[in-house]
Amino acid sequence: MRGIQLRVNGRDYEHEVEPRMLLVHYLRERLNLTGTMVGCNTSNCGACTVLVDGQSVKSCTMFAVQASGRGIMTVQGIATNGDWHPMQTAFHENHGLQCGYCTPGMIMASISMLQENPSPTEPEIREALEGNYCRCTGYENIVKAVQQVAQGS
Numbered sequence: 267m268r269g270i271q272l273r274v275n276g277r278d279y280e281h282e283v284e285p286r287m288l289l290v291h292y293l294r295e296r297l298n299l300t301g302t303m304v305g306c307n308t309s310n311c312g313a314c315t316v317l318v319d320g321q322s323v324k325s326c327t328m329f330a331v332q333a334s335g336r337g338i339m340t341v342q343g344i345a346t347n348g349d350w351h352p353m354q355t356a357f358h359e360n361h362g363l364q365c366g367y368c369t370p371g372m373i374m375a376s377i378s379m380l381q382e383n384p385s386p387t388e389p390e391i392r393e394a395l396e397g398n399y400c401r402c403t404g405y406e407n408i409v410k411a412v413q414q415v416a417q418g419s
C-alpha cells in the first residue's frame with residue numbers, strides 16, 4: 267500500500283491505496299464520486315475524463331498514486347453553490363445527452379477545451395472531443411452546447 271494526499275473538488279483527502287489502483291476507481295470506490303463513469307477502462311471512450319491540475323485526463327489512464335499532490339476536479343465539483351456550471355446548463359438546454367453515460371466526461375473535456383481555446387470553430391470542437399465517444403446523440407447537440415458556452419450566451 268502507498269499513502270496518497272490529494273485535493274478533489276476542493277476537499278483534501280489522505281488514503282492508503284494499492285499502487286495499481288486507477289484514479290477512476292479511487293474516485294468512485296474510495297470517495298464515492300460515482301459521477302465519473304467507467305466506459306471502457308482502456309483509455310478509449312473518455313467517460314472517465316476529469317481535470318488534473320486543470321488539464322483534461324482520462325482517469326483510467328492514471329494510477330491514484332500518480333495523482334498524489336495534485337488537484338482533481340470531477341463533474342461533481344463544477345457546480346457553484348448548487349448552481350450548474352455553464353457547460354452543464356448548455357448540455358441541458360441543447361439536449362446534448364440522451365442516456366447520459368458519456369456526459370460527465372464530455373462536460374469535463376469541453377471545459378478543458380474552452381480553457382485552451384475560448385473561441386473554437388466547429389471543426390476544432392469536434393477534433394478536441396474526438397477522444398470522447400457518445401453512442402446516442404450523434405454529437406450535433408453536444409457541439410451546439412459547447413458553442414453556446416463559447417459564445418457566452
Ligand code: FES
Pocket residue numbers: 303304305306307308309310311312313314315324325326327
Ligand atoms: S473508461 Fe477511461 S477512457 Fe473509457
Ligand code: FES
Pocket residue numbers: 362363364365366367368369399400401402403
Ligand atoms: S448520451 Fe448516451 S452515450 Fe452519450
